[in-house]
Amino acid sequence: MTDDVPVERVLRPLHTTTWKFLALLVLLGLGMLLFLEAWITQLRNGLIMTGLGDWGTGGGVPWGMYIGSFIWWVGIAHGGIAVSAAVRVFKMDQFEPIARIGEIVTLVALPMAAANIVFDLGGPDRLINTMIMWPQTVHHSPLAWDVAVVSLYLVLSMTYLTLTMRAELYALMDRVPRYLRPVYGLLLLGYRPEEDEKAEQMAYWLAIAILALVPLLSGGVVPWLFSLVGAQPGWFGAATGPAMLFESLASAIAFVIVVGAAFRYAYDWEFIDDAVFRGLTKALTVLSMAVLWFLLHDTLSGVYAAPVQDEALTETLLTMPLFWVAVAGITIPALYMLATIVRPSAYSLPAVVAGAISVSIAIWIKKLIFVVEGLLYPTTPPLANLYPTGSYSPTAIEWVVVVSTVVIAALLIALATKIIPMVELDPEEI
Amino acid sequence: MTHSLVHIGLFVVFGVVLVPVYVMLAGWFLGKPRDFRTAFIGLGAILGSIIVLIIGTAIAGAAIGVLMNF
Numbered sequence: 001m002t003d004d005v006p007v008e009r010v011l012r013p014l015h016t017t018t019w020k021f022l023a024l025l026v027l028l029g030l031g032m033l034l035f036l037e038a039w040i041t042q043l044r045n046g047l048i049m050t051g052l053g054d055w056g057t058g059g060g061v062p063w064g065m066y067i068g069s070f071i072w073w074v075g076i077a078h079g080g081i082a083v084s085a086a087v088r089v090f091k092m093d094q095f096e097p098i099a100r101i102g103e104i105v106t107l108v109a110l111p112m113a114a115a116n117i118v119f120d121l122g123g124p125d126r127l128i129n130t131m132i133m134w135p136q137t138v139h140h141s142p143l144a145w146d147v148a149v150v151s152l153y154l155v156l157s158m159t160y161l162t163l164t165m166r167a168e169l170y171a172l173m174d175r176v177p178r179y180l181r182p183v184y185g186l187l188l189l190g191y192r193p194e195e196d197e198k199a200e201q202m203a204y205w206l207a208i209a210i211l212a213l214v215p216l217l218s219g220g221v222v223p224w225l226f227s228l229v230g231a232q233p234g235w236f237g238a239a240t241g242p243a244m245l246f247e248s249l250a251s252a253i254a255f256v257i258v259v260g261a262a263f264r265y266a267y268d269w270e271f272i273d274d275a276v277f278r279g280l281t282k283a284l285t286v287l288s289m290a291v292l293w294f295l296l297h298d299t300l301s302g303v304y305a306a307p308v309q310d311e312a313l314t315e316t317l318l319t320m321p322l323f324w325v326a327v328a329g330i331t332i333p334a335l336y337m338l339a340t341i342v343r344p345s346a347y348s349l350p351a352v353v354a355g356a357i358s359v360s361i362a363i364w365i366k367k368l369i370f371v372v373e374g375l376l377y378p379t380t381p382p383l384a385n386l387y388p389t390g391s392y393s394p395t396a397i398e399w400v401v402v403v404s405t406v407v408i409a410a411l412l413i414a415l416a417t418k419i420i421p422m423v424e425l426d427p428e429e430i
Numbered sequence: 431m432t433h434s435l436v437h438i439g440l441f442v443v444f445g446v447v448l449v450p451v452y453v454m455l456a457g458w459f460l461g462k463p464r465d466f467r468t469a470f471i472g473l474g475a476i477l478g479s480i481i482v483l484i485i486g487t488a489i490a491g492a493a494i495g496v497l498m499n500f
Contacts, residue, residue: 125495
């Protein structure tokens with residue numbers, strides 16, 4: 001439980017709504033309308049409205065921005081709650097003010113990941129087909145494993161948030177607006193104050209499970225989705241998992257920095273102090289360096305005596321300006337953040353936030369390139385004998401839908417501030 | 431690829447990936463303080479969430495399917 005956190009300040013968003021908040025809602029609402037217009041157009045007319053096409057025959061790729069964004073959101077989700085779980089398991093009390101923000105980031109990011117799958121499949125009804133066929137496909141399909149474990153992670157994250165909030169919600173019941181009481185009542189089903197010690201023990205084991213699942217999912221099942229269907233150059237590789245794990249954690253920490261700073265700015269929550277952000281910055285620096293190291297590893301092994309198709313792919317990659325945008329987007333912030341560690345006076349929260357946004361976007365670009373590159377170049381026989389080199393140009397609909405997931409995430413986080421306290425409170429102090 | 435009933439996927443998902451969940455459940459039910467009531471509430475939250483996810487997806491899929499026909 002968090003000490004030195006002013007309860008009234010944390011509860012203020014539940015009781016008061018400023019014009020700035022309403023303006024934000026209107027802005028995000030307009031974004032939602034744009035999203036609905038684009039998605040309905042796609043649903044009505046089919047995936048032909050996107051830049052996605054038949055693999056090879058139409059000179060396109062079946063997976064593009066949607067699947068790239070899916071991996072990006074999954075990574076953010078896995079790292080978000082890992083921050084919270086690590087705070088509990090390793091007793092890193094200093095980071096408690098941003099622990100729940102990490103949980104919320106996960107609970108928002110996972111549905112956004114699933115939404116991108118739905119966009120790519122064409123409609124939610126096809127997701128049901130995947131669920132119905134699951135008992136047959138789980139034997140052999142990494143996609144079926146993926147659906148299962150992403151759902152599992154969402155379920156565990158929801159349970160974790162509920163378990164860790166019950167004592168707090170019980171203490172808050174009389175202090176929250178009347179319309180929230182049914183919601184709190186539902187979350188408090190079967191609650192008795194005697195359960196608190198057991199609930200804490202269960203949250204500990206749940207946190208351990210979540211931490212153990214991060215490398216298994218973000219560094220395992222999700223990259224296996226690609227590396228185990230290794231017909232495409234650039235996908236098959238034993239290091240894909242570890243590389244993706246570091247990218248996931250980096251983008252997740254970047255997201256927590258951005259959301260945490262937004263809360264501090266919006267609500268004057270200076271108790272999310274510089275020490276917290278400096279700690280997160282150190283973690284992001286190390287993770288960004290690791291991402292660059294894996295990139296160097298891939299590039300070097302790709303251009304030096306790699307199998308023909310991988311060598312061709314890597315050489316093409318090095319000629320793509322977008323690839324270098326991604327490299328710069330990680331390298332420049334990493335160097336700045338490293339400088340803040342060596343020389344603490346160079347630290348500036350706005351600059352760190354800008355760096356975190358840059359790293360996050362760069363990793364999204366990297367995910368997109370990773371998904372598309374192999375599909376563009378069917379160089380592995382027998383595909384090479386059947387299809388020419390393809391091309392991929394995302395349409396406006398894809399851009400709107402993908403960017404909208406960030407808008408929807410922001411909207412959900414904004415609405416969450418009106419339902420639960422964004423910082424964990426000590427029930428005895430409420 | 432043959433669709434045999436015993437395939438590597440089963441071992442990967444149920445024998446490796448889900449191990450942390452088995453350990454967590456063992457911790458809940460066997461760990462101290464021993465409190466089966468609260469452990470079952472936790473298990474109920476997990477099962478309830480799974481059911482809500484499946485039914486919610488089914489309803490959303492059906493609703494969007496119907497709406498798109500207008």
